[in-house]
Amino acid sequence: MYGIALDLGTSGFRLQLLDLRNGNIIKTVMTMRHPMPGGNVIDHLGFAIQVGGDSANKIITHTIRKMFDELEIPLDLIHKIAVCGNPIQLSLFQNIEIRDLAYAGKNMQKRLGIENVKRGLKIYAGSEIFGINTDLDECEVIVLPSIEHEIGADALAMMVKTDFIEQNDVAIVTDYGTNAEMALKVGDRIVTCSAAAGPSIEGQGIKCGMLASPGAISDVNEEDGFWRITVLDENMGPGKGDLIDPITGVIVEKGEVSARGITGTGVISAISLAISSGLISKLPELPEGRLILGDRVILTEEDIAEAGKAIGAIRAAHLTLLIESGVKYEDLKYMYMSGASGTYVDAEKGRKIGLVPAFSRKIVQFGNTSLELAKDVVLGNYALEEIVSLADRIKADHIMLASNETFKNIYACELAYWTEGMSEDLYNHFLESYGMPKLPEITFVPSVEKRVTRDIEDAGYQGLKIIKDLDMLIEEESSGCMQCLMCERECPEQAIHVVPKNGHVYVDYTAHLCLGMSCKRCVGICPVKAISYREIRPVSPGDLSVV
Ligand code: SF4
Ligand code: SF4
Structure with a gap:
């Protein structure tokens, strides 16, 4: 019987396979980057609003399943998964409303008809998140609660751990x-x-x-x-x-x-x-x-x-x-x-x-407190009621720095x-x-206590596996494309490729390399405006064969 602690971070995902019989850490898997275009939460939020929550959720869950493959165990032996992260990542993971996180102003929210979402503790069947026929039907997926609005489960973890x-x-x-x-x-x-x-x-x-x-x-x-x-x-x-x-x-x-x-x-x-x-x-x-x-x-x-x-x-x-x-x-x-x-x-x-x-x-x-809290929840070191009451007890005043x-x-x-x-x-x-x-002028040297030597102190007896190459693509049909390849040459991350298919021309953006909404240099350089980064859809390698 296995459990999984999962940290959905802005710069990448981290996962630990745990043995539920003895609490041992077996293996750690991490991605080198976040699977979605962009390098920060604002980029991720903008991308998800642009392509829609379903597409963003598809990229995230596909990547997590790819991480599961590295565990080399039958998935029906995974009984519990606890997930921690900031409210944007956890919302995309659950495929729930995110627009309240993008538009903080009350007037703007009212105009757009957006309500603030309460992001409490949620428990799903594995099939609700990862789909049917994934052998995760019996698995319980626990999404840790936010404190309020943009103060997420990751903030709860850093305060508690x-x-x-x-x-x-x-x-x-x-x-x-x-x-x-x-x-x-x-x-x-x-x-x-x-x-x-x-x-x-x-x-x-x-x-x-x-x-x-x-x-x-x-x-x-x-x-x-x-x-x-x-x-x-x-x-x-x-x-x-x-x-x-x-x-x-x-x-x-x-x-x-x-x-x-x-x-x-x-x-x-x-x-x-x-x-x-x-x-x-x-x-x-x-x-x-x-x-x-x-x-x-x-x-x-x-x-x-x-x-x-x-x-x-x-x-x-x-x-x-x-x-x-x-x-x-x-x-x-x-x-x-x-x-x-x-x-x-x-x-x-x-x-x-x-x-x-x-x-x-x-x-x-300290090290990675999000992963630690998720691990504690999987291993039952915290009862779920205790986590909920901790999140409720922390009533924080929040300062919006942007304004x-x-x-x-x-x-x-x-x-x-x-x-x-x-x-x-x-x-x-x-x-x-x-x-x-x-x-003030500083006339003293503070004491420094290092409680851990690594971000993830114990990677498990099977060690650490790093996934460098993620395989999700974002596809856009480039109508009127001259195949001049100026977009490919302009891209600072070599993330875009022009691909003729079945009489059409597409551009494929490699999702985890692309800098996303805050870049769009490829769009700007295109002499015939064949691409816009608007009509885009994520495609996994499985989808590609049917195009
Ligand atoms: S720059 Fe525009 S026209 Fe040239 S290959 Fe890219 S999409 Fe096609
Ligand atoms: S140039 Fe285009 S493909 Fe390259 S990183 Fe920027 S948005 Fe992504």
């Missing part, structure tokens, strides 16, 4: 991801917000960036005047990489693990080290315009500015939480970090560049700091001119 919820001192918890969800606790009051940090926080959108996976640079440290690179090994543990001169690229000592790219935590580490070692004196300028971190890995000034926008959004959100809640900066005692980036980042380096409030007294790092003046003003300072090299003095001057307290 860290000490945050029991904390009596002022504390912030942040799930570091493309959409950084965070909560502040002051006494019994909880105030939440979520900052659209963007994909660079997880290494995407960076020239040599990649998600946290084997071969990714996750940290850099100074050693004998050079940079020692840390690279994730096959088990996602920190491996010894090259010792390198980051300006000339000369490898002083070959490491044990080769780097293929750099993940968000590696970027943060490199920026922090470049600033503290004097290689960056004015952001985002670099010596020779780049840092060399390996044979195939460089970091450019554009990368620094891109990462800075993400770090800046997170720092602005942390300050906004404190200011809007009337809490003095120096009263912040605990900072809890969760998510892959929150686990692997060197907290002290992150603190130096503003990823963690510099004035927090104690930093505690918050405090956030907008601080973020403007962050942009000037990261992209134009504005000095810290001027930054503070602007904060005071907006009527906000300036950042």
